[in-house]
Amino acid sequence: MFDAKIQTPAAVEMQRSRGAARAAFSGARLTGLHQSGSAKAILPRVPGAAEVVFLNTSGGLASGDRLSYKTDLEDGAKLVATTQAAERAYRADGGQAQVEVHHNVGAGCHLDWLPQETILFDRAKLARDTTISLAVDASCLMLEAVVLGRIAMGERVQDLQFFDMRRIDRAGKPVFFEPFLLNSNILAKGARSAVLGEARAFATLVLCQQGAEDAVEPLRAVLDEPGVEGAASGFDGKCVIRLLARDGWPMRRQILRLFNTLRRGEAAPRVWQI
Template sequence: MLHQNISTELNRACGTLRAGFAFSRGMTRLTRLHQAGSAKAMLPPAPGCEIVLLNTSGGLTGGDRMDITVTQEAGTHLTVTTQTAERAYRSTTGRARVTARFEVAAGAHLDLLPQETILFDRSALLREQEIALAGDATALWVETLILGRAAMGETVRTLDLTDRRRITRDGRPVFVENLRLGDATLARGESIATLAGCRAFATLVLVAPDAADRLDRARAALGSDGAASAFDGKLVARVMADDGWPLRQAMMRLIQAIRPGPLPRVWQI
């Protein structure tokens, strides 16, 4: 009898994306794009310059790796979003890891508006993201997390999430948030000190000289759905909801209240 060695090691998704933008002939234009593996990008027709990131593997699970770098030169105005919600699935072999860095030169502006990240039961994800501002560069950043899909009857009881978010200016921290969610936190989900029973939550950060001037508009848009404050050239808003759809509606109102122009088309589909 012949014995054949069969590897039980599962294939892992890996993706690398590098994109660069410059101001040329009166508008922001793509100057370079490298994409490999499951990390891809699209540049749809839009009133401004917009890049849509997508993960062709369909989601993240243990051992997957995604590495993204987007660079803007002086004078550019760029919107970065995602084609759909990212999904972190059940993991049996360690963590998925996502690293993303956005470099924004002096005189440039970044709108970082990804769609939601949906975390499934027993998912494991380490994500590290940084917006590196130079000089007087400005940025708007939205990050949304959903713990399972209510419509599908999903409940997240086991989770390993480390989400490190950082905005710097000339190398100095402007906004730093390290989020850690695990089983113990989920077990206290009904506590007002944690999620108060909500399964969807989001953070918005605006770093701009006139951030405080937009605070009243932000609070009016949110109503009782969230809270916002402004200080030291930044506006920070927090929103929670029972599920992803009402949260998305609240975030759309908030973004449109403080940001000129339409939302990315993928947000409206």
């Protein structure tokens, strides 16, 4: 029996998560709701603009996962869309996880797309594509915030594949287009000022609406959170804010202060409140 051939077990194929959630609004009325797989859309009752909170029930993104969020606004709808918690991209043993976000903002409508931070763990592989399509007179506020590991847990991110495409179109023409790549080769170059320096958390906020340039000076006046480096610029109906921080916590506090200015004193979504 000692001469019997040992059978090598076949590689185990891990189960992958799939999720898609969509919410549609006409004015203040919900006109469509779809959710499948791990993606859910929660509709809290809040005063003012309608609100939708997207949730990934799988608990995070791993190799081969697919996630999609979408909203459609028409007839002057005003919507705040956010996520229930920080999204996490875990170590990937195979292919990349993929996230697609698409918002259609119709005539006279406004969208605040304010997802909570994306936390990238070591050896994560994530490709994300975010597109906001605006009608001629529509407007939006978009946030993307990323944290490389959790400093409080002693985590360091050295091996990574992260590609993030961010687009805002108006009447089919691009007004903001930003492909972002961060991978192991870039991280291996160390703390270079042309990349992230010593920062391990970074964010971009973009306001697209008529007169958005007027927000630049008020925003610069509140870019003084300790531990956060920030800058704001505005032109041609856009205002863009960039943030760098060594940790996600001070960056989150800075973002909340910027919300107060960008959203004219309206309270941040409850899931964002400290």
